[in-house]
Amino acid sequence: MTPFVKEHGIVVPLDRANVDTDQIIPKQFLKSIRRTGFGETLFFDWKRRADGTLDPEFPLNQAHFKDAIIMVVRNNFGCGSSREHAVWAVVQAGFRVVIAPTRVLDGNRVPAFADIFASNSVKNGLLTIELPETEVDRIFDAITATPGMKATVDLTLQTITLHGAKDETIRFEIDSIRKDHLLRGLDDIALTLEHATQITSFEAKHDTQLRAQPA
C-alpha cells in the first residue's frame, strides 16, 4: 500500500450529508473481478443528468476541480454497504483525502464517516479526516471564496493548510493506530502472519463449534 505522509492539491466541495455507498459507486459497477478501473465510476449517477450527459453543476465535473485530490463532504459519509469498491472508486479517481464533519445533534455525536468505509479507507491509503463542523464550514467557505483552492495535508503534523486568499492551518485528530498504518503503508496480512504461531496455539484450544462437513 502507498504510504500517506504529506499531500498537496486541489480541494473539491461536495455539500451533502449521508452520502451512501450506492451513490459513491452504483451497483452496476460492482461486477468487476479486478481491483482497478473504478475511478470513472465514482458518483456515476450524480455526475450525469437524466439524458446521460455530464452535469456541469456537479462539482467534480467543473474545470477548476478537475485535478482535485482532497474532497470535503458532510457528515456520515460512506454509509450503507460494506463494498470496498466505494473506497477504490474514490482512490482511483485520484483522491488521497476525504474531510467530513462530526456533528452534534440533540446531544448525540453524528460521526463524520461510516465505520466500514473508514476502516476500508485505511487499507487503501485513503486518509479520512474528521473535524468539528465549524472547521469544515471554514473549508467550504474558503473554496467558495477561491474555487480551485489548494491545500496541504500533513499527516505527521496532523495539519491541513488551506492555500486560499491567505494560508490558514487547521489541526486534526487521528487515532494513533490509523495514523501509523497510513504513514508506514503497512500490509495488514503480512503483519498478522507474524503472529501465526499464536494463532495456531489459540486454534488448538478454541472450539469453533463446527460439527460437520456436509457431503
Add this chain to the structure above:
Amino acid sequence: MAKTLFQKIWDRHVAKELADGTVLLYIDRHLIHEVTSAQAFEGLRLAGRPVRRPELTVATMDHNVPTEAKERKNIADAISRAQIEMLEKNCKDFGVTLYGLDSERQGIVHIIGPELGLTLPGTTIVCGDSHTSTHGAFGTLAFGIGTSEVEHVLATQTLRQTKPGTFRVDFMGRLRPGVTAKDMILKLIGTIGTSGGTGSVLEYTGEAVRALSMEERMTVCNMSIEGGARAGMIAPDDTTFDYVSRGERPFAPRGAALDQAIAYWKTLPSDPDAAFDRTITIDVDKLAPQVTWGTNPGMVMDVTERVPEPGSVPGYSRVDVEKALDYMGLTPGTPLTDVPVNVVFIGSCTNGRIEDLRRAAMVMSGRQVAKGVQVLVVPGSESVRKQAEAENLDKIFKAAGCEWRFAGCSMCLGMNPDQLKNQQRSASTSNRNFEGRQGKGGRTHLVSPEMAAAAAIAGHFVDFREWK
C-alpha cells in the same frame, strides 16, 4: 465482573492482543459471495498465500443471480456471468464449499447461514456484506467487512479489531396485531438516525424481543447496520435452541454435542448487572406500521402520518428533506395512504424467509393485485422456495397476480435483471431506500411484508391494521 453477551463472545475470540491496543479476533465462520470476494482471492494468488482454514469458509451466489428459471441456466449479462464463474473457480482452487446455482440450498448468504446451521450462538461470523448483522439474532457476533478484510480472514482466520462500544436497545411492551419486527427496527432507526449506532454493537432486549420468532429476530438484527451499528445481537434462549435443533442443518451439532452446546449457550446472555455504554428504551405498545418516505431508512414515519414539511423533521436539515422529497416525487402534506405504488417487492435478507412469505400470502389469499401493479415474490433461498411450494403459497401468490421467482437478492439492489424503472415507486420489504438502490431513478418505500402485500392489493399504501 459482570459481562454483556457481546463481551463474553469477544473475550473468547481474542487470539492475540496486539501492542497497538487492537486485537486479533478469531473468526469461526466466514461467508462469502460473488461480489466482494474475487479481489480477495486475487490478492491471495498474487502473494502466493493459501486459505488458512478452508472448512470455515462457505460460499454462495446471490447478488447477481437472475431469479427467472430460464435466465439462471444461461446468464445473459457477461460480466455477471464472469463474476459467478470466478467464484466457482476460486472455491474449487482453494477448497471452499460452495452452494452455487446448481445447489438445492443456494440463496441469500444471510438466509442460508442459519438454515445450514452455520450460524450458532457464541460464534463469530463475518462476510463481505454489511447485512451480516442478521446472524446476531442467534447471539452471534456477526458483522460485515470490506474486501481487504475478506482477504485477511481467508489468509489468517482472524481480523484486526478495535473493541466497539455496547448499546442496549430495550423494546418494552407487546406488538399489536398487524405490527411487526420490521416496524420495530424501522422505528429504532427513525429514532436514533442512520448513524446513531456508529461504533457500537447493539443488543436488543426486552419482552417484545423475547416474544419474537427467530425469523423476526433476524429481521431486527438485519437492519442494525441501517442504524450505523457494527452489529446487532439478541441473547439466545429456547426459541434459538429450538430453531437450531430443528430441520436439516448439516453444520449444526446434533445429539450429545447439541446438548453440550446448549449448556454452553445458556451461559451467554448478558449478566443482569452488566453495564452498557448507552441504553435506549422503545415502547412498542402503541407502535404503528412504519413506512419510509425519504432516501434513507431513518426517514420513516407511521403509516397514519403525512409526508413531512421540509424543516420539520428532527435530525434532518431543510435541504436534506427537500432533496429527498424531490427525488421521491412526494408533496408535503400528502397522507402516506394516498401514495400509489407501481411495484411491490417481497423478499431480501430482511424479509425473504418462510414466515414472511406466509404472512404476505395470508394477505393476498383470495384477493387480486391492483391493476397495473407488478409484484415480485422472491424467496430468500431455494429451501424457502421449496417449503413455500410445499405449503402452496406459490399458488396463492400466482392466483393473486404476483410473479413467483427463484432465490436471490433480486430487486433489493437491482444488480441483476430485477430493477425499478426511472420514477417507478415500490413498496419493498428490503432494507435500503437509497437513491437508485432498486434501479436508477426508482423510488423505494420500506415496509413490512404485510404492508407490502396490502399495498399490492390496494394499489397504494394502507394501514394494515384497518384491513378487513
